[in-house]
Amino acid sequence: MTNSNVCALILAAGRGERMKSELVKVLHKAAGFSILEHVIQSVKEAGVRRIVVVIGSQAKQVRASLQSDIEIVYQKKPLGTGHAVLMAESLLKKWRGEVLVLPGDASCLKGKTLRSFIEAHQESGASGRVLTAQVDQPFGYGRVLRQGKHVVRIREELDASREEKLICEINSGIYLFSASELFEKLHRIQRNKKKHEYYLTDVISAFGESGKPVEAHQIDCSDEMLGVNTRIDLQKAHQILMAHEMEKHLANGVTIVNPIQTVIARGVKIGQDTVVHPFTWIDRDVEIGRQCEIGPFAKIRSGSRIHDGAVIGSFVEVVRTRVGKNSRVKHLSYLGDTILGEDVNVGAGTITANYDGKLKQKTVIEDQVFLGCNTVLVAPVTIRKKAKTGAGAVVLARHSVPAGKTVVGVPAKIIKQGKK
Numbered sequence: 001m002t003n004s005n006v007c008a009l010i011l012a013a014g015r016g017e018r019m020k021s022e023l024v025k026v027l028h029k030a031a032g033f034s035i036l037e038h039v040i041q042s043v044k045e046a047g048v049r050r051i052v053v054v055i056g057s058q059a060k061q062v063r064a065s066l067q068s069d070i071e072i073v074y075q076k077k078p079l080g081t082g083h084a085v086l087m088a089e090s091l092l093k094k095w096r097g098e099v100l101v102l103p104g105d106a107s108c109l110k111g112k113t114l115r116s117f118i119e120a121h122q123e124s125g126a127s128g129r130v131l132t133a134q135v136d137q138p139f140g141y142g143r144v145l146r147q148g149k150h151v152v153r154i155r156e157e158l159d160a161s162r163e164e165k166l167i168c169e170i171n172s173g174i175y176l177f178s179a180s181e182l183f184e185k186l187h188r189i190q191r192n193k194k195k196h197e198y199y200l201t202d203v204i205s206a207f208g209e210s211g212k213p214v215e216a217h218q219i220d221c222s223d224e225m226l227g228v229n230t231r232i233d234l235q236k237a238h239q240i241l242m243a244h245e246m247e248k249h250l251a252n253g254v255t256i257v258n259p260i261q262t263v264i265a266r267g268v269k270i271g272q273d274t275v276v277h278p279f280t281w282i283d284r285d286v287e288i289g290r291q292c293e294i295g296p297f298a299k300i301r302s303g304s305r306i307h308d309g310a311v312i313g314s315f316v317e318v319v320r321t322r323v324g325k326n327s328r329v330k331h332l333s334y335l336g337d338t339i340l341g342e343d344v345n346v347g348a349g350t351i352t353a354n355y356d357g358k359l360k361q362k363t364v365i366e367d368q369v370f371l372g373c374n375t376v377l378v379a380p381v382t383i384r385k386k387a388k389t390g391a392g393a394v395v396l397a398r399h400s401v402p403a404g405k406t407v408v409g410v411p412a413k414i415i416k417q418g419k420k
C-alpha cells in the first residue's frame with residue numbers, strides 16, 4: 001500500500017561531531033547499510049514514495065550514496081533541525097499533503113512502526129503527530145511535556161530543568177505535519193539561546209499556541225528510537241538491526257545457531273530449513289535457498305545466489321557468484337564472479353583467480369564437475385559438464401576443460417585415456 005499524500009523529509013546535513021570521525025555520520029554503516037540507507041528503507045517499507053533528503057556536510061559523498069529516486073535539498077550551514085526543514089520549503093511549496101520528518105540517524109525504526117504512525121495520524125485529523133517512547137535512559141533526548149494526549153513542548157536535554165530531566169518519555173525526532181502549517185510555523189521560531197540553532201522541536205509549542213496541538217504517539221519498543229550520535233550508538237544500532245533480521249529469519253524456519261556471532265544484512269533472503277552456523281557474514285543482496293548449510297566462518301558477499309541444498313562451508317568466501325543446487329564448496333575456497341552448476345564438488349582450497357589486474361573475469365563451472373583440492377581456475381575459463389581437475393591443477397585463462405575430461409598439473413593438461 002502506498003501513502004501518496006505523505007512526503008518524507010529526512011534530515012542528514014549535520015556533521016555528526018559526536019562520532020569523532022572524518023566520515024559524515026549518516027554514511028557510517030550498521031548491519032550492511034549506511035545509517036541513512038536504513039532510514040530510507042524504512043520509509044519505503046511504510047509505503048511512502050516521495051522522499052526528500054536534506055544534505056550539507058560531505059554533500060558529494062552523501063549524494064553519491066543515494067539512489068536517483070531520492071530528491072535532494074542543500075543546507076549550507078548546519079543551523080539546526082528547524083533550519084534544515086526550512087531548506088525544503090520551496091521544493092514542497094505545492095505539496096498539499098503531510099510531511100513526515102525524520103532524522104537521518106534513526107536507523108533502527110521499523111517500516112511497520114512508521115506505517116501505523118502514519119495511519120493513526122490520518123485517522124486522528126490532528127495537525128501534527130510526534131512519535132515517542134518511554135525509556136529507562138532518556139539522557140540526551142528531547143523530553144516530551146504533555147497535557148493528556150497532546151504535546152505541549154519538547155525540551156532538549158541542555159535546556160531541561162531538574163524535574164524535566166526526570167521525564168522518561170522521549171522525542172524520536174519523527175513527526176508528521178501538514179506541510180503548509182509546518183512551514184508557516186517554522187518561520188516563527190527563534191534561535192535557541194544556548195546552542196544558537198533553530199530547533200525543529202520548537203514548532204511543537206507553536207502548533208499548540210495556535211490552537212492546533214500536536215498529538216503524541218507512544219510506542220512500546222524503545223530500541224527503535226535510537227538516534228545514532230556516537231560510536232557506542234552505532235554499535236547498539238548494529239545489534240538492534242541484527243536482532244530484527246534474525247527474528248525474521250527464525251520466524252521463516254531458518255536455523256541460526258548463534259545469532260550473536262552471525263551477521264546477516266538487511267533484506268537477505270534465506271529459505272526454510274537452511275542452517276547458518278556461527279561466524280558467518282552475509283552481505284546485502286544475497287539470496288540463499290532451502291536446506292543449505294552455511295558456515296561456520298563463511299563470507300557470502302553481494303550479488304551471490306546460493307540454490308537449494310548447497311553447502312558453503314568453513315573459510316569459504318563467495319562474491320557475485322551463483323552456486324547451483326546441491327553443489328558443495330566445503331572448505332577454504334574463494335569463488336568470485338562464478339557460475340557454478342548443480343551437483344558440483346569443489347575441493348578444499350579451490351580458488352578462482354577472477355581479477356586480471358584490470359577487470360573481474362568470469363568462471364563457469366558446469367553441472368557435476370569435480371574439482372580436486374587446491375585447483376586454481378584462472379578466469380575467464382569454463383569447466384564443462386562432468387569434467388575433473390586433479391589436486392593442485394592450475395587451469396589457465398581461456399583454456400576451457402572439455403566435458404567429461406580430466407586435467408592435471410601446472411598448467412593443467414588433459415590426461416590421456418588409460419593414463420592415471
Ligand code: UD1
Nearest residue numbers: 011012013014078079080081084103104141142172173227
Ligand atoms: C534531535 C532532537 C531531539 C530528539 C533526537 C532524537 C532537535 C533539536 N532535537 O536531537 O529532541 O530526541 O533528535 O534522536 O531536533 N541535522 C541537519 N541540519 C542541522 C542539524 C541537524 O540536517 O543543522 C540532521 C542531522 O544530520 C541528524 C538529524 O538532523 O541526522 C538530527 O540531528 P542531531 O544533531 O542528531 O539531533 P539530536 O541532538 O540527536
Ligand code: CA
Nearest residue numbers: 105227228229
Ligand atoms: Ca541524533
